[in-house]
Amino acid sequence: MNYTTIEQSKKLLELGLSPKSADMYYGYVLPHSDKLHHVPNIGDPINALSWYNKGYTLGGKNKPMTFEEFCIPCWSLGALLDVLKTRKDCNFITIHSSYSLKWILNTSYYELANWKEKETIEETLIDTVYNTIVWLLENGYIEKE
Numbered sequence: 001m002n003y004t005t006i007e008q009s010k011k012l013l014e015l016g017l018s019p020k021s022a023d024m025y026y027g028y029v030l031p032h033s034d035k036l037h038h039v040p041n042i043g044d045p046i047n048a049l050s051w052y053n054k055g056y057t058l059g060g061k062n063k064p065m066t067f068e069e070f071c072i073p074c075w076s077l078g079a080l081l082d083v084l085k086t087r088k089d090c091n092f093i094t095i096h097s098s099y100s101l102k103w104i105l106n107t108s109y110y111e112l113a114n115w116k117e118k119e120t121i122e123e124t125l126i127d128t129v130y131n132t133i134v135w136l137l138e139n140g141y142i143e144k145e
Contacts, residue, residue: 001124001126002076002077003024003074003075003076003126004074004075004080005074006026006072008074008130009022009026009073009074009075010072011134012075012130012133012134012137013072013073015134015137015138015144016137016145017083017133017137017142017144017145018144018145019073020145021075021079021082021083022073022074022075022079023075023076023078023079024073024075024076024079025071025072025073025074026071026072026074077125077126077129080126080129080130080133081093081129083133084107084129084132084133084136087109087141087142088143089108089109089110089141090107090109091108091110091115092106092107092108093105093106093107093108094107095128095129098121102121102122102123103121103122103123103124103125103127103128104120104121104128105120105121105128105129105132106119107132107136109136109139109141118132118135118136120132120135
């Protein structure tokens with residue numbers, strides 16, 4: 001998978017990552033049943049919500065959804081890397097894989113007048129970048145919205 005899961009997306013939002021940094025979203029679709037399902041989408045969620053609500057209003061089913069009910073922002077790997085790159089104190093980011101087929105991400109951060117380095121090792125590249133961002137958010141190295 002090359003984008004955050006719903007659970008990962010909710011965690012990033014909960015920690016204060018700006019939804020404006022997301023380049024995708026999970027939106028609802030109504031396939032061939034009355035159940036709503038989240039699916040990843042690229043594009044403008046405002047237009048998708050408008051289209052969705054128009055169908056509900058014309059069909060007389062329930063009430064239209066709000067933006068927060070309809071959409072959950074989600075981040076592609078590229079968008080997560082952009083979050084890492086645009087930090088004020090980012091001196092370097094290195095990513096490589098090991099012989100054990102794990103991904104390793106090293107990034108810098110500034111603490112008490114010293115440059116320090118954070119290393120994250122995970123099975124997948126998206127999890128490696130996601131967990132680094134979670135750590136940076138939890139420790140105040142990424143500005144929260």
